Amino acid sequence: MNGKIFIIEDEPSIIQLVQHNLEKNGFLVSSSLNGNDGLKELKKFQPDLLLLDWMLPDLSGIEICKNIRKDNSFKNLPVIMLTAKGEEEDKIKGLDSGVDDYLTKPFSFNELMARIKAVLRRSNPNTVSDNLKFDDLMLDRIEKRVFRDGQEIKLGPTEFRLLEFFLTNPKRVYSRDQILESVWPNNINVESRTIDVHIRRLRQSVNLKNKKELIRTVRSSGYSLI
Amino acid sequence: MNGKIFIIEDEPSIIQLVQHNLEKNGFLVSSSLNGNDGLKELKKFQPDLLLLDWMLPDLSGIEICKNIRKDNSFKNLPVIMLTAKGEEEDKIKGLDSGVDDYLTKPFSFNELMARIKAVLRRSNPNTVSDNLKFDDLMLDRIEKRVFRDGQEIKLGPTEFRLLEFFLTNPKRVYSRDQILESVWPNNINVESRTIDVHIRRLRQSVNLKNKKELIRTVRSSGYSLI
DNA sequence: TTAATTTGTAACAAAATTGTAACATTTAAA
DNA sequence: TTTAAATGTTACAATTTTGTTACAAATTAA
Structure with a gap:
């Protein structure tokens, strides 16, 4: 398994857990704790996939997502959205805005890993090896x-x-x-x-x-x- | 803050400074002035993290690090390497040998503290291993x-x-x-x-x-x- | 269909583990 | 010091666990 994954998520404990486990699985990982930083870092990091929290202190996940899609170099960047429980009704809206998949917190790492693999396999088969x-x-x-x-x-x-x-x-x-x-x-x-x-x-x-x-x-x- | 930190470093003034400050921050600290003693003490002390000087009177930091990784009970012990200025070109080598982070002397204690926290945060989820x-x-x-x-x-x-x-x-x-x-x-x-x-x-x-x-x-x- | 492969179970063999008795040694009290 | 109680040590038979093989039933391929 290889490839770069970027995380925008304001809960440090989630970042910690996910980042550590993804790295153990061979991914290169970077992250930001808010939307504005995230957008900047994203360009430097050039990830193969983005994990995006729905609720962020500054911008919402949706806004970030729309922002990203405007940028030509990120037109096809796969995005997995992380939503907290109770935001479920917004799922469809989320998918409409160009998100490839979503995951409701709390989630198990295995679940996340499965989604990541599935999405990456579609967009960039090289990054996934089973x-x-x-x-x-x-x-x-x-x-x-x-x-x-x-x-x-x-x-x-x-x-x-x-x-x-x-x-x-x-x-x-x-x-x-x-x-x-x-x-x-x-x-x-x-x-x-x-x-x-x-x-x-x-x-x-x-x-x-x-x-x-x-x-x-x-x-x-x-x-x-x- | 808690946990045990072991230091192998031949400069007593550095040990003193670091040890004192770490203890003020709630860590339990022990140290050795050379590699061979260090390896022995390490086993008794069972630290959660190791601060390792690059240049030591007997063994090099790299050698110690390799030695440690051979020991099953220390496979996952996080190590932060302390290098003197001018050894920078060796950084990559250091990271390759299983070091988790490095710090160039002279460093501020705050800097060191930040690295320690970061490394422990990463390794702690791992420490939940039974x-x-x-x-x-x-x-x-x-x-x-x-x-x-x-x-x-x-x-x-x-x-x-x-x-x-x-x-x-x-x-x-x-x-x-x-x-x-x-x-x-x-x-x-x-x-x-x-x-x-x-x-x-x-x-x-x-x-x-x-x-x-x-x-x-x-x-x-x-x-x-x- | 027939042939080949795979599968689960029983039966026995081999190996490792376990509990106890018997005796030795140590310790504390008288 | 002597004695009794507690613990250390050893050997061994009984039991438990695992290894191995063979075979019939079930499944799959030809």
């Missing part, structure tokens, strides 16, 4: 392929989902219940021991010869990547 | 791992829970009944002497050679960390 990497392992979510050390590994559907799940939080230990919930369809019921068998299958595929073990067993707790 | 620390011991609840002095210690499930329990209130003495209630599943019944055996096992794992005893026996009362 590859999960860990150690010498690489999982391509789009093409549904897995490589270790550059060499492709063939996985069955369940093994793929299992590995994908672990890769979203490598090193973290997941219980069998957590794994079941996240990797198996919501309605289906399988024995928790079934996981052990799939872990075994995943291990067999992933542990190419002369490669170190990738899946750690944590007795009485579950499994994790390592 | 790590329990005590002395040179670190327990990662997410990854289910324990480190002493940076070195991993393998524990069985019960030993892990036992240590986790003690770490939530280190130094506090717990009776065998309290330990039983909190560490063992609610329905199960075991002899209170069983705890002694598990304490013994925990001690054996945790007391790496040449390390001081971590678990204290309080006769007729129970056990605690120390």
Whole structure:
């Protein structure tokens, strides 16, 4: 993941949280606490996407947005609007003014990330890559392929989902219940021991010869990547 | 303002000035005058941030920084590097080596304070990671791992829970009944002497050679960390 | 359709963990 | 000092947890 994201938001704690997490995800981030500063900084920063708060101390998000659209170099800058609860009735107005998406506070970072990806994929596919990497392992979510050390590994559907799940939080230990919930369809019921068998299958595929073990067993707790 | 800050800097007058002012601002501060001492003290002190001089009599700031990053319990310790004038061209190198920010001497205390705040603000959301620390011991609840002095210690499930329990209130003495209630599943019944055996096992794992005893026996009362 | 792949479970093997008893050592009190 | 209580230590059998394999049912591809 790469690309530049600019944030105009007057709540420092939100900026902090979002900025930190976006940076962890590989984005370059800059921000302003009010509209006028934001408009100036924006030109310097030349972002690929703008996160814009609805309510700002000086200008409203809408005004900023209209302002931006007047500027030729920002005609196509994607904007995601952040609105506080209770401003919902204005959503349509927001979308009319050239906003690409909106998000109601409070929101989870995952939600935000999903929107950002979706918008960026439309406007600038280069900035989004859905590859999960860990150690010498690489999982391509789009093409549904897995490589270790550059060499492709063939996985069955369940093994793929299992590995994908672990890769979203490598090193973290997941219980069998957590794994079941996240990797198996919501309605289906399988024995928790079934996981052990799939872990075994995943291990067999992933542990190419002369490669170190990738899946750690944590007795009485579950499994994790390592 | 609170938190612990460690300083490695060979100029006593700078240490004095900075330490005094930081303490006035509510920080707990400790320091060393050279790299080797610093690395040792660091482990004992478990700071939330490190101020690191670039030029030291023994190791360079860069070397120390690399050294620190190798240690699992310090992977995310924020570091602010202090460089003397004329070393500016090395700034990028400094940032590459895992430094979070730098400051060129001479600097005003206000400047330093602003950087510290900024860095801590960024790293603090990270500090919510479920790590329990005590002395040179670190327990990662997410990854289910324990480190002493940076070195991993393998524990069985019960030993892990036992240590986790003690770490939530280190130094506090717990009776065998309290330990039983909190560490063992609610329905199960075991002899209170069983705890002694598990304490013994925990001690054996945790007391790496040449390390001081971590678990204290309080006769007729129970056990605690120390 | 047939063939191939994938999936869940049972059954057994292997390994790790656990509780307890028995004995040793330390500590505090008499 | 002697004695009793508390704790340390060790060994071991029972139990729990996980690894592994085989196989039939279900699903998908050919």
